[in-house]
Amino acid sequence: MKLAEALQERADINHNIEQLKNRLNNNVLVQDGETTVEDPNKLKTELDNSIKRLQYLIARINQTNCETSIDGESITELIAQKDALSLKINIYKETAFLASQLSYRARNSEIKIKSAISVTDWQAEIDKMSKELRLLDNKLQENNWKTELIE
Template identity: 25%
Template sequence: MTMKVAAALRLKNDYNLQLIALKHRIMSNLVVEEGQEPDESPKKLIALYHQVSQNYQALVTKINLHNSSTTVEYPSYHDNYKSGHLIGDLFSNDLPPDLVSKEKYIVQALVERESLKAEIQTFKSILDRSKVSRSSTRDILKVAVLDVQQLQKKIDTMAKFLRIMDAKIQEHNWLQDLKEI
């Protein structure tokens, strides 16, 4: 049976939610008043938990093997910012033709996406901390050490690369079949 990667990712999430629910059901049926029976058999629930866990493990293995052997082409922030490439309008998905795009394994793109998200959050924190205000003229004047406008432009640029990268990964997930192992 073949399925699209996006469907497999959804199934992975469903398995994960099912495992959490089964754990709660097992835990709530472990102890009963003397002479009473549990609402559900913990033994049967544990057997079901093991089965779902095995399905989850097999699916995640398939997804990971697929992601480490399949590529996607996208413009990486880290491949472009050093060479001074500007990416045009920050709030559109249009890209200049001279932007460097490389084909990378999906697993590399996923790691880069998470790293870029973390960088954006870090720079947003730096930006928030760099904003200065004075409640009265008697307060000591504090000034930002960094150029706040330049920092905001960097965040906007990183966010655009993130949007484009994420769109390429999502497109891949909806178009590609998950490889059989």
Template identity: 35%
Template sequence: MKLAEALIERANLQRRLDALKVRMNASARVLQGDTPAEDAMLLLEEYERVASDLLAVVRRINGTNAVTELEPGVNLVDAIVARDLLRKRQQAYSDLADAAVGKSDRYYQTAESRFSRAVDVAALRKQADELGREARELDTRLQAANWTIELR
């Protein structure tokens, strides 16, 4: 099985857990005299089986990521962390630029309460765009690698 297939399976199992939880909770309580549409305890048993399957898949994914290099000296775990940090940094730059621009509310602005920008919005947006580009490029490399790597 390829790593990408395992990642798809992980997502499917996570969605299944979420759906089972909703169904369990909906069946946990009914009006007196009614019967639930489903047996909550049977759903709970299925939930536990799916959770066990998810744990097994995640362990294999993590093991593969830890020992497989995306490029010399950079394993998949490090690359994933780098991508996630690039995205977080991009968001911080974008948020700072957005905060500097602010929301113009002419009804509440008076001559005494005018704001000026304390940061260079254009430079922040440019840096956010660059970080976003780097994150997308790294993510593309990770996605491509996922289809060539055998799950361990």
């Protein structure tokens, strides 16, 4: 199995677990004399099996990410780099957005509010980092489809 396939299966299982949780919650109480729409014990068994498979996939994915190297860095290091870059971009975008807000004055005697940063410079840096993030993500995606999951 390729790493990308394992990642897709992990996402599907997480979605399935959320659905099973909701279905269980909808079937644990019933009016006296009535029956539930679904058997909670069967749902519990299905949930337990899904969680067991998720645990297996997480362990294999993490091991593969730690032991697989791309251009001298592990996939884990590249993912950390991607996450940090995404965080930085989001904070910079929020800052640039706030700094670009105009403050209107009804009279010249009111306090004038102006940006303390160069929004243009910040936006140029955001654009540069966004390109770097896209290239990094492309590299990771490409390698996910080439890398065999360590089992």
